[in-house]
Amino acid sequence: MNVLPRWRSLDALAGLLAFAMAAAFAELIAALFIVVSPYIAVGDAVIRLAPVGAVRFAISTFGTYDKPVLLGVIALITLLFGALVGMAARARPDVSTFGFALWWAVCSAASWAGQTSAVAAATIISAAGAAGWVVLNQMLARIPTDTHPVDASTDSMLANDPRRRTPDRRAFFAFAAASAGASVVAMVGARRLGGAYVDVEASRRSITLPSARQPLPAVPPSAALDTPGISPLITPNAEFYRIDTALSVPRVDIEQWRLRITGMVERPQEFTYAELAAMPVEEADVTLTCVSNEVGGRLLGNARWLGIPLPALLERAGVRAGATQIVGRSVDGFTAGFPTEVALDGRAAMVALAMNGEVLPTEHGFPVRLVVPGLYGYVSATKWLAEIQLTTLEAFDPYWIPRGWSRLGPIKTQSRIDVPLGRKTIVAGRTPIAGIAWGGIRSISKVEVRVVPANAKDDGPWLPARLGDALSQSTWRQWVVEWDALPGDYDITVRATDGTGVTQPADRAAPAPSGATGWHTVRVTVRGA
Numbered sequence: 001m002n003v004l005p006r007w008r009s010l011d012a013l014a015g016l017l018a019f020a021m022a023a024a025f026a027e028l029i030a031a032l033f034i035v036v037s038p039y040i041a042v043g044d045a046v047i048r049l050a051p052v053g054a055v056r057f058a059i060s061t062f063g064t065y066d067k068p069v070l071l072g073v074i075a076l077i078t079l080l081f082g083a084l085v086g087m088a089a090r091a092r093p094d095v096s097t098f099g100f101a102l103w104w105a106v107c108s109a110a111s112w113a114g115q116t117s118a119v120a121a122a123t124i125i126s127a128a129g130a131a132g133w134v135v136l137n138q139m140l141a142r143i144p145t146d147t148h149p150v151d152a153s154t155d156s157m158l159a160n161d162p163r164r165r166t167p168d169r170r171a172f173f174a175f176a177a178a179s180a181g182a183s184v185v186a187m188v189g190a191r192r193l194g195g196a197y198v199d200v201e202a203s204r205r206s207i208t209l210p211s212a213r214q215p216l217p218a219v220p221p222s223a224a225l226d227t228p229g230i231s232p233l234i235t236p237n238a239e240f241y242r243i244d245t246a247l248s249v250p251r252v253d254i255e256q257w258r259l260r261i262t263g264m265v266e267r268p269q270e271f272t273y274a275e276l277a278a279m280p281v282e283e284a285d286v287t288l289t290c291v292s293n294e295v296g297g298r299l300l301g302n303a304r305w306l307g308i309p310l311p312a313l314l315e316r317a318g319v320r321a322g323a324t325q326i327v328g329r330s331v332d333g334f335t336a337g338f339p340t341e342v343a344l345d346g347r348a349a350m351v352a353l354a355m356n357g358e359v360l361p362t363e364h365g366f367p368v369r370l371v372v373p374g375l376y377g378y379v380s381a382t383k384w385l386a387e388i389q390l391t392t393l394e395a396f397d398p399y400w401i402p403r404g405w406s407r408l409g410p411i412k413t414q415s416r417i418d419v420p421l422g423r424k425t426i427v428a429g430r431t432p433i434a435g436i437a438w439g440g441i442r443s444i445s446k447v448e449v450r451v452v453p454a455n456a457k458d459d460g461p462w463l464p465a466r467l468g469d470a471l472s473q474s475t476w477r478q479w480v481v482e483w484d485a486l487p488g489d490y491d492i493t494v495r496a497t498d499g500t501g502v503t504q505p506a507d508r509a510a511p512a513p514s515g516a517t518g519w520h521t522v523r524v525t526v527r528g529a
């Protein structure tokens with residue numbers, strides 16, 4: 001028994017290395033999935049849970065090193081915990097399982113509380129923890145024990161238990177070196193991939209938005225109708241539709257990130273986030289919509305954007321004659337392009353920093369995105385913008401063009417019924433029919449509603465809707481019609497007329513290749529009161 005202490009330090013080393021390996025693998029897998037690593041998630045959780053006084057103390061003591069110090073402490077605690085688990089596992093083999101279960105629980109809780117999806121977090125942490133657990137038990141099995149070295153040949157049942165395998169000091173060190181090496185490789189790999197280290201939420205929180213030179217007035221009551229169930233005039237960020245090709249949301253490191261203006265320009269430009277945010281900014285209310293939106297679909301939203309006017313950026317760069325196309329390129333390689341003249345015709349095309357008073361949400365393109373009023377998102381609204389390239393319309397086809405979508409993507413005039421919802425039964429009596437209508441940059445001048453008994457031969461008259469005021473030329477307008485509903489089945493149809501006097505056509509067209517057309521109709525059943 002007195003030989004035991006000699007091996008105890010190896011037990012501790014085995015535990016330490018196994019936990020280091022689990023942590024390093026978690027980093028690497030998280031980086032591959034481009035989600036927040038459990039290590040960062042635990043750090044975030046500590047910051048969130050720490051009393052305000054402790055946070056202030058840390059900042060005043062460590063200054064800008066507060067984050068590295070915190071992460072260093074967490075790493076140290078993890079390694080110490082691993083060493084203790086390794087030592088305890090000698091006497092009580094179950095301790096290694098318990099130790100990894102605890103590590104799993106802490107990391108998972110922190111990740112779920114943070115940004116990572118429960119499935120991704122659990123997968124990552126389970127896989128990494130399982131690898132660490134196997135390595136720990138393999139190493140422990142190779143450390144010579146004091147009293148009863150087991151002869152594998154005498155008891156084949158016992159020999160199958162990894163902890164009873166023939167101890168072998170050399171094999172232990174080989175294993176230890178291999179796991180240390182694997183941890184280092186995993187850490188370096190994770191660093192290279194980068195994403196996992198980027199705490200986007202923290203950098204979003206740290207940003208103070210500039211104010212517009214001429215801030216827009218608050219939304220006037222005359223613009224917003226209060227019909228229950230109608231789309232809110234401004235779509236809250238959390239409810240704004242999301243469409244992109246990114247499997248996981250790009251997490252941009254704001255320190256490394258630059259916006260470049262390249263191609264057919266006199267003076268190629270490169271901006272840091274701070275440089276961009278220091279330029280004069282403007283606000284604009286703009287409805288963004290997806291070309292894939294079906295008639296009556298929900299792939300659109302209306303927001304108040306804050307950003308640098310695109311013409312100002314182009315002026316800095318000096319657009320060369322003949323540069324007929326502006327291509328936005330995202331950090332993940334996505335591209336969208338539109339005619340240069342569109343950006344310069346007076347509409348509020350911008351490089352947006354903020355959406356509804358909030359730093360651009362990560363899913364909507366943090367740090368910056370393009371917003372071009374009147375164009376579908378697929379040709380204009382590049383999120384996670386890294387480059388604005390001036391070229392010609394002939395020289396480059398952006399992402400969706402070779403995939404069959406039309407070259408130019410002006411938004412078509414459309415209208416949608418929000419209430420009553422289709423296939424609903426409503427009670428007879430006075431009931432509002434309400435919704436939204438939009439017409440790119442042409443605004444909306446008229447909305448009409450028609451209510452006819454289901455399957456009626458004749459079309460009924462068109463009733464003019466009351467319109468909320470337009471926030472801008474480029475936003476949707478809310479509309480409402482009061483209807484005296486009598487029992488029966490009805491088809492309710494809406495059509496809008498844009499600011500140039502053109503009424504949206506009745507002919508149905510599918511979204512591909514240039515946006516859906518046709519009138520939105522819902523069928524409702526009215527029952528007696």
Ligand SMILES: Nc1nc2c(c(=O)[nH]1)N[C@H]1C(S)=C(S)[C@@H](COP(=O)(O)O)O[C@H]1N2
Nearest residue numbers: 241242243244245290330334377378381383
């Ligand atoms: N980087 C990037 N930006 C993108 C896309 C994309 O796939 N990747 N999709 C575009 C499309 S098709 C639309 S409709 C809008 C949607 O913007 P949202 O997700 O903020 O609503 O983003 C555009 N910008």
Ligand SMILES: [Mo]
Nearest residue numbers: 290291377378
């Ligand atoms: Mo889209």
